[in-house]
Amino acid sequence: MTDGFKAAGFKAEGFKAEARGGGGVELHLELGAGGSRRAAVAAALREAVRSGRLAPGTRLPPYRTLAEDLGVARNTVADAYAELVAEGRLTARQGSGTRVAERVAARPQRVPEKAARSAAPLHDLRQGQPDATSFPRADWAAAVRRALATAPHDAFAPPHPQGRPELRRALAEYLARARGVSAAPDRIVVCAGFAHGLRLLFGGGVLAGPLAVEAYGLPFHRSVLDAAGVRTVPVALDGKGARTDLLPEGRGGARAALLTPAHQFPTGGPLDPARRAAAVDWARGRGGVVLEDDYDGEFRYDREPVGAVQGLDPDHVVYLGSVSKSLSPAIRLGWMVLPAHLVEPVLAAKGLREAWTGVTDQLALASLIEAGHYDRHLRRMRRRYRERRNRLVAALAERAPHLAVTGVAAGLHAVVELPPGTEAATVEAAASAGIALDGLAAFRHPESEQPHRDGLVVGYAAPAEHRYGAALDALCRVLPPA
Template sequence: MADRRGNSEGGGADLHVELSGPGGPREQLMRALREAIVSGRLAAGTRLPPYRGLARDLGVALNTVGAAYAELVAEGWLTARQGSGTRVARRTDPLPSGTGPRRSAPPARRPVYDLMPSSPDAAAFPRAAWLAAGRRALTAAPNAAFGVGDPRGRVELRECLTGYLARARGVRTAPHRIVVCAGFAHALRLLAAVLPGPVAVESYGLGFHRSLLTGAGLATPPLPVDADGAVVAELPGTGASAVLLTPAHQYPTGGPLHPGRRAAVVDWARSTGGLVLEDDYDGEFRYDRQPVGSLQSLDPDRVVHLGSVSKSLSPALRLGWMALPDHLVDEVLAAKGEREMWSSALDQLTLAEFVASGGYDRHLRRMRQVYRRRRDQLVATLAERAPHIRVSGIAAGLHAVLELPPGTEESSLRAASRLGLAVDGLANYRHPDSALPPRDGLVIGYGTPPEHVFTAALDTLCLALPDA
């Protein structure tokens, strides 16, 4: 094969590479880089060009350079860190005298790119606006705010949430029916302490939530999930006294609960005295459809509306809420305790001011545009680079599901790990007692990566996917 040389003009640091000898382009590139490191031409800490630029200059496929870099990272020749690029590894042991790779197992390392679902972009937290709201709230706070906390939550926040939830989500409630909590998990713990019997759950969902319920002694019979959401027609056969649903955007498979099923689950609750727990985990983020109103609006006496700021602002705030039926308020407060021991009164006052001043709405509008742009980039990248992979659940939320060919989920996860990419597999969400056949897929969160590394994260994702 004729020599090919790359100087990466416009693609980062200059790098002279000659591809020659036996093997394909990937083996030739790996051999050339090892030889350059052994000879000392590439010193420890030297930053290599981004693989997009090097691939263009060498006239080889992007996947070829990406795979070569990834394997050399796994072998310990290179390191890759988010924000720092790919560099020649610093070594304390002598380099091998030959040009063969070291085959010892590489040490565990942190992912370079994070595409795990369920988290917002931490860098996008509105620090200046939150600080300004905090100053105003602190200035206006009554002296009582600095005393023993009310377990219901600060009245300022409960009044503010009553108006906001009615306007933005169609929730019908009142300040005395709202209980502030330290996020969704805290709310579920409190409800589990007062529910009388089994709680049906969706056959695909967070195992952590199931564990909270089973830890409280409650069985969690699974409901099948299809393109229209949970199959609530099977509720009577579960013996459940309550059901936990994600009706606005089923987690993780995507899609809203069908209108007919929304009505049917409320009818079930009315006829049996049951309760519906509505996890509205990302109801604010919708892109290609009209907003789906809260299930609670159909019957506030039979549906508990659960929300938090974990997706909209930050999970670090530990602030959430429950809009409860009247008959549950006292029981939940008794389970919570006589004092507020979970959520800071100052954070509650700040959130109330942030919502009342319009800062929360402005932040949501801005982030809706950011996340929609990322969602569109994800879809476009896959359409170009992996058109055989179907993407679903993208009309709302902060994640998408990549449907994989049967039997390829585990190998895709291993490939992603080798490439320094954190992703989740659909199997992790499947209820262990589900009668549905397992589906192969990846659950991709596009909210977590900082803006400047998102393109590189998608490039790496494409390298991990199975071929057509």
């Protein structure tokens, strides 16, 4: 075996080389053992073309470049190229170099188009999804440019787990102004969203279970808590929100409660003012905390927004928010406004360096807020979602007047009340009609003793505008008759 083959990493099972430079592409080849060097290079190239790893039209590295990286003679590569040109797998033209022929390269296997289409629903009426077509691309791009142009050099050093100070300052101002949150920048910890916040608080050992939760809520959040070994204790709901008078008392009971005060998820409606105060009193009396999930507090339609519970007692409420509803769940940015004594434990749970949220996104969101474009986007989306809500309510009033619609004062979804015993069949009928939505039962805590009421959780934000009318028509056709 020659030194050239040793340098290229030749082993009994073959070797790999990467060719670079010279106007070609980064080329990864696996050369089998045995036989001549020319045959090995030709066979590796032939397999790369046949499998589609080298796409039609791809320009290959010059002879000298590939030969140097493989540790073989230049003529060895030239002969291998010539062999594949003769086979019609490659083309060679003066001034254009050697390329993969357009007509012979196999395409990677694809899922049949019909099967791919069947994976997506015809009408997406699932809750919690904003209108993806309305993401403020131009404003976000401008914010990224401003952020990169003005960012200090230390922004590109190893990131601090608390988050960029620019974003924490912008959030402190915005949350105080728009949500009534008492938020100093040094009490804010940036995270990747609400679920990440839960993982830090409970999986990181900052808080311990059991945790009181509302009788209806997101199953995903319960699974996060289950994974952290946290037992959840359901608290009943009524027309005024969570029954805070039923929060656990006594030794061994919960010292933390997770609530959605601005708009109970998924049943709708704000937490009654007296109960908001009672929840804070409960946490204060037990030396515990209320976890406030403000998941869509910006989207209220029929009256002024309900301020955050956190403003009643910042030392006993952990306020959690994110941009998943206001901008996009694809931007993994959230925040926790913490009591002072929890900041350092949360940072310790997070680690020495930020490992979840990118600095560029943090700086861009700070710029978006400071320029007023975040507020402008929220106002625009509030108008759009209010119109969507109104169209849903009007369609149901016309075609299913026997069914009540609740939870429509805020948010991105409504609850359609169903006759007892009809929920499962209606959800199944919707699925058969290509409609993706959930029944209320999917959100009920498995240990709740509260009687279940049948209903559909209908999201009205996700469908494209030109498909929304068809989605409402399809929904009305599967609803149970009077």
